[in-house]
Amino acid sequence: MAERIYASYWFETGGDPARAADTIAGEQSSGTFVALPTETPELKARSGARVERLEVLGTSPTPSLPTPKVSSVYTQCLLELSWPIENLGACLPTLMATVAGNLYELRSVTGLRLLDLQLPLSFAAAYPGPAFGIQGTRGLAGVQTGPLIGTIIKPSVGLSPEETAQQVRELVAGGIDFIKDDELQADGPHCPFEDRVRLVMDVVNDHAARTGKKAMVAFNLTGDLDRMRRRHDIVLAHGGTCVMVCLNAVGLVGLHELRRHSQLPIHGHRAGWGALSRSPALGFDYAPLQKIWRLAGADHLHVNGLRNKFSEPDDSVIAAARAVLAPVMPGVDMPAMPVFSSGQTGLQAHDTYAAIGCADLIHTAGGGIFGHPQGVSAGVEALRASWDAAMAGESLAARAAQVPVLARALEFWK
């Protein structure tokens, strides 16, 4: 049977929902604003997007987004469309133009959001997916069970390479599994990438040589393609085990080319995600975007964290993390590792574990580690103890009775 691409949407219209659905399907395939004699019934049957499902959710007297087409009632709907793969081939950029292109601008909708995407197998044949994923990352980080306990270099930007290395020294001495650059820190003249990598990896490699424990450091190599490749090679040459890239900043071609070049896991940062998602009536859920990024090769994907300090609600965070861990399509796993961050401490371990049902994740904390009165090492140990308790089905209080650093942590985590 011929392969088809399925996309589901929330949309709102001031007109007839069935007509709006047809307009959306037409705009994104063989149709246009006026009927054309060249859009024959055969062509439409072959190339037209198909309305697979249309469900009315509710109505409201005002539109979600401003519209030039005023109505007395606006109807919210769930819509599923499908396209024949023949329209575009297994091409992720053209997929984006097809499922997330002009339709957002249509006058017949007063809001539209892409909720999910079901791709046919030919996309999995055309794109590599994560080279390392969960198992590869665990192998390189030397963490076989439980989450990778991580943190971010702070201040976000402004430290010199020497100051960065000094912070890393403290963290690896404390037994941290994972450290990442901030997304603002790439290769500015005040903290050149190569110097930072060299000094940081000296610290990491020294510690590994002495203890056997090598922390994974995600160096932010975001930039133009040649520079990303060169920066990757610098990380590799210095024994580094991870690179980080800002997905929205480099785009799909940037990620795909990095994946083709990289011999290291790719830590995918989604800075700019709020612009794509924060209006509930516009943009994207994470489920479809993360599938595209995984196919293109991201090994780690940010999902915020429970009770985070940003604006994303917990249900969205949980849905995002579950999506990242679910198969990218039936029969094709391509798992990536969700990265939890923002206002995180051991207090979120139990809820996070309960919500996603596994510990195949990176849990990064800043203040939750650095704020420990007994130092970074105690902070790392306390966060790890929280996860051990969650995975053992034991309460934090019970575990704190056995682990003094956790007891102290519970006094300042909030």
Added chain:
Amino acid sequence: MAERIYASYWFETGGDPARAADTIAGEQSSGTFVALPTETPELKARSGARVERLEVLGTSPTPSLPTPKVSSVYTQCLLELSWPIENLGACLPTLMATVAGNLYELRSVTGLRLLDLQLPLSFAAAYPGPAFGIQGTRGLAGVQTGPLIGTIIKPSVGLSPEETAQQVRELVAGGIDFIKDDELQADGPHCPFEDRVRLVMDVVNDHAARTGKKAMVAFNLTGDLDRMRRRHDIVLAHGGTCVMVCLNAVGLVGLHELRRHSQLPIHGHRAGWGALSRSPALGFDYAPLQKIWRLAGADHLHVNGLRNKFSEPDDSVIAAARAVLAPVMPGVDMPAMPVFSSGQTGLQAHDTYAAIGCADLIHTAGGGIFGHPQGVSAGVEALRASWDAAMAGESLAARAAQVPVLARALEFWK
């Protein structure tokens, strides 16, 4: 004096505007949610983003976007921030993470939109800008004055290469200046790119050999990088004079790499623009985005059209077109050609000319050309006559009295 980057925003907050402005500046530079001892006064002075201007615009009792942080009043503000170039260097992807990154997710705002961007000269030194721009495009299209009169192959997707070439035959016989693929039409198995280019360029080259008039055809090469390069080479080998790419689909690295490879003008399609712009409380104005795309190398940039069939209002269209024609920064022109489309006819010529003050643009019409009762040639001639009238300061009615095909067009344009 040290170079700085300036970005202006609209934002809304349920709290104190000055505090929200500080939070935004902190999140996008050296700050974080908690005060850190390593963020010394020296570091902050060196690397912190600076609040240059904060102006209260008004208040409302409800937030523009859903928020977990409820307030009784929400204040709308204009904000200008600046960053030292040392934080990032002249790097467009890191610029995106800096001026359009995490800040959209901040809990202290209930809406945030990037309005404009002033970049220092080092960006113009680091990035090439359009290779052809207005003059290069005019040269290749053989149109020295007035707009390029253009159209789009329709149906959007579904025609075979032969059917596409047949449509092009009709158009070039009608004297069209510019033809573009639809953004949905790239290299699907039903209409392979190479076959389409070969058959279309046979038609275009034949016509040029006979008449000296060579229409510019923008072939949509959107895809993975290797394929884009290969497709560009195919267009070049067949004597084509333009390639088209979906900017949001390939991302900044995709555009930059295409620019580095391309020997042809790059027609930048902004499919997906609605997702970035349609909520007035979120995302982007076009002014900052088009600067980034021009620096990276786009020669033509879509701006919708006056009284278009999408949802974008005329003032936004005019602002976008003016932005595309304005210098990318003081002293650096890098002009691109704005592309007007969607529901366009000669009826918009006068208003468009008055609004942007020149005719350095591509004006594409579908029904406005194909619908002419005397055929495509009359449709092209009528649209051109409208512009001639606009540029001569003559009314459409007066010109129609001299140009019969324009008189006929005025009967069906609406």
